[in-house]
Amino acid sequence: MLVTMKEILDRASEQGYAVAAPNVDNELNARACIEAAEETHAPLILDVAYRAVADLYFFGQQLRVLAQQSNVPIAINLDHGSDLSQIQKAIQAGFTSVMIDRSACPEAVNIREVSEIVKLAHAAGVSVEAEFGHVGDAQQDMQEAEAGFTDPARVKQYIDKTQIDCLAVAIGTAHGAYPCNVVPKLDLKRLVQIKEASGNFPLVLHGSSGCDIASLKEACRLGINKVNINHDLCKAAAEAVKQESFEGNRAYMIFRTAQMGLKQKLIEMIHVYGSSDKAWNIPSRGLPKTQLPQR
Ligand SMILES: [Zn+2]
Numbered sequence: 001m002l003v004t005m006k007e008i009l010d011r012a013s014e015q016g017y018a019v020a021a022p023n024v025d026n027e028l029n030a031r032a033c034i035e036a037a038e039e040t041h042a043p044l045i046l047d048v049a050y051r052a053v054a055d056l057y058f059f060g061q062q063l064r065v066l067a068q069q070s071n072v073p074i075a076i077n078l079d080h081g082s083d084l085s086q087i088q089k090a091i092q093a094g095f096t097s098v099m100i101d102r103s104a105c106p107e108a109v110n111i112r113e114v115s116e117i118v119k120l121a122h123a124a125g126v127s128v129e130a131e132f133g134h135v136g137d138a139q140q141d142m143q144e145a146e147a148g149f150t151d152p153a154r155v156k157q158y159i160d161k162t163q164i165d166c167l168a169v170a171i172g173t174a175h176g177a178y179p180c181n182v183v184p185k186l187d188l189k190r191l192v193q194i195k196e197a198s199g200n201f202p203l204v205l206h207g208s209s210g211c212d213i214a215s216l217k218e219a220c221r222l223g224i225n226k227v228n229i230n231h232d233l234c235k236a237a238a239e240a241v242k243q244e245s246f247e248g249n250r251a252y253m254i255f256r257t258a259q260m261g262l263k264q265k266l267i268e269m270i271h272v273y274g275s276s277d278k279a280w281n282i283p284s285r286g287l288p289k290t291q292l293p294q295r
Contacts (some may be wrong), residue, residue, distance in 0.1 A: 060093025195223030
């Protein structure tokens with residue numbers, strides 16, 4: 001069923017687990033992610049990057065149908081919305097949540113611009129994620145990254161002034177693939193301080209690909225409630241295809257194999273995040289599931 005991200009993350013924060021937020025940009029990876037969530041009976045947040053989709057309205061409507069047909073709670077979120085026009089398009093496309101990323105701006109600008117988006121989105125019943133501190137790129141050097149870590153002492157004020165629904169924090173991860181042999185070190189002490197200072201507010205981890213599983217699991221236990229994942233899922237899909245030989249050049253088999261690789265990796269990660277069996281039922285909000293033809 002289709003829900004807002006706030007509905008998913010308030011529960012996750014109260015109960016101490018994290019929900020998977022895979023990046024999706026087409027029907028194939030969206031369906032694979034939903035199958036993973038259904039098999040583990042987990043809530044799910046579909047993250048859509050604006051630049052990855054040619055027609056946001058069309059894709060938003062597709063995702064809404066898939067979410068409404070599903071028996072697990074699913075939110076549709078715009079990942080890293082950069083301006084008002086992108087946010088408005090996502091709301092028109094039926095997204096139930098948007099991220100507005102002003103983390104590269106000075107704090108006062110970040111607060112002012114995020115607050116304006118929150119008013120607009122909340123009026124439409126849409127949840128808002130924002131970032132305080134700055135999660136950088138995996139290729140940048142670590143000293144630069146540390147300068148952007150979230151300051152626990154300033155978090156509560158940021159949340160109160162902006163009225164956001166969940167907060168992306170910078171505690172040691174970065175976007176994209178890390179250079180060879182680099183495993184990010186998560187600042188879990190800082191995470192605990194942020195969680196306490198924020199009054200047990202829902203927190204988001206960006207750039208989780210490449211993290212060691214034990215630290216990730218601990219981060220979800222200590223206060224992260226949404227984990228964005230992209231690179232590791234793409235890698236699993238590509239590896240699954242590489243291991244097979246496809247006779248007769250059957251496109252369906254190639255795409256299904258990629259879906260299965262992605263799905264298995266996401267199932268593994270949902271168990272790490274602690275959200276398996278955390279789906280709840282709202283039967284009246286579901287649509288009958290489409291029966292796909294068997295091949
Ligand atoms: Zn991100």
